[in-house]
Amino acid sequence: MLKKRIIPCLDIQDGRTVKGVNFLDIRDAGDPIELAKRYVKEGADELVFLDITATVEKRKTLVELVTKIAKEINIPFTVGGGINSVEDVAALVKAGADKVSINSAAVKNPDLISAIAKRFGSQCLVVAIDTKFEDNDWWVYTHGGRNKTTLKTVAWAQEIERLGGGEILLTSMNSDGTKDGFSIDVTQKVSEAISLPVIASGGAGSEKHFKEVFEQTKATGGLAASIFHFNEIPIPVLKDYLSKNNISVRK
C-alpha cells in the first residue's frame, strides 16, 4: 500500500537552516546537512530545502549545498527558492536534486511549468502555492507571501496540472506558523480538484493535525518545519501515532 509521506522542510539562508513564523520572525535551527541526516535516520519520507534568500549571486552557494546534500542523503529531496529558468533547474538537477519547487516564477510565467516538465519530466517539478483566505475565497500569493495575485487557488492548481506540473505543495498562509492545524478546507478543495499528489503545509502543531489532514483530504504528504527542527514532535512518535490510527506510513 502506498504510504502517506511525512516531509520536513528546511528553510535555508546563507547555507543555514531557519524557520520564519508567519514568514517574518526567523530563528536559526542549525546546519542543514546535519539536520537532514537526522531526519533520514528518524524516518522522514522526503525532504524539502527552500532557499528563502535565493538571488542570482547566491545561486552558486545553493548548488554547492545541493551537491553536498545529494552525497549524504538516500531519500528523495526537493530544492526550491528563486528558481526562474530551465537553466536554474538544470544546475540543481545536475547537482543531485530529485525535484525542484517553483512558485513566483510559475505565476509570472506559466510556460516555465511546461518547459521544465518537458525537459526533466513532470515527476521532477513541484509547484508551490502560497494561499490565503480573504474576501470569501482562497487567493494565490507570491514572493514569500508578500504579493497578492488575481489567481484563485483551485483554478491555479488545475492550470498547473494542465501545464505538466508533477505535484502541488500547498501552504496556507492563514495557518502557517500558528500550530493550530493544517487548513483542511483549501487542502480538500485542491486535492479533490486535481489528480496530482498534494502536499499539505502550514499549521502543523500536533500529531492529530496530520491525522486530520490525511483523513479529511486527499493530500498524500504533510509538510512541517519548526515542530521537527526543535523536536517538538519526533518523526518516529508521529509515525507511530498515525499507524495506530490506521493511517498507513513507512516504518
Next chain:
Amino acid sequence: MIVIVKYNAGNVQSVQNAIARLGYESVITDNPELLKAADKVIFPGVGEASTAMHYLKERELDLLIPKLKNPVLGICLGMQLLCAYSEEGDTKCLGVFDNQVKRFPAQDIVPQMGWNNFTSVSSPLFKGISKEDDVYFVHSYYATITKNTVAESDYILPFSAALQKDNFYATQFHPEKSASVGNTILKNFLEL
C-alpha cells in the same frame, strides 16, 4: 568497474552517489567499449520513453544494451526501456523483457509517488528484503506482470516492481532513493 549509462536529462548523479556510499567507484558514460567491459552496468533513467529511446538510438545503444553479457540493472525508466513496448509516446523499446508498459488507469492519483511495499519478492536482488519493506516509487506507467516478474507491488492494480531475466535485472522503484532498504538491494546487485 561499475558503469552508469549516461543520459541527457535526469538525475543520474544520485545513482553514482548511492554506489559511492556503498564503497564502489563508478563512471557515468555512454561509451560502448566501457559498457561492454564493465563488471556491472546500471541503466537508470527518468524522463519520457520515446525521447530516451531516441537518445539511445542516436548512440546505437539500442543495439548494444540488449546484447550485454555482464549484469545489468535497469532503474525506473531504465526498467521500462528494457521491456518490449511502452504506451508512453507509443514507443518500441529494447525487448529484453517481453513485458508491456502501460499507463495507470486514472482511478487514483497518477503518478504513484511515494513509498510502497511489495506483495511478493524473489530473486537474489532481494536477499534480506521482506514484503513489508517500503521502497520509493515515482511513475505514471507500469510494467505488466509476466514470468520475468520477481517482485510485485500494488497501486490501483498489481504491477511489476522488479524484473529479472538472465543477466538483466530491473526495478521500477528507485533503490538509490530508498534509504537502507534500497542500499541492501543495490549492494545485492553489486555483489552478484
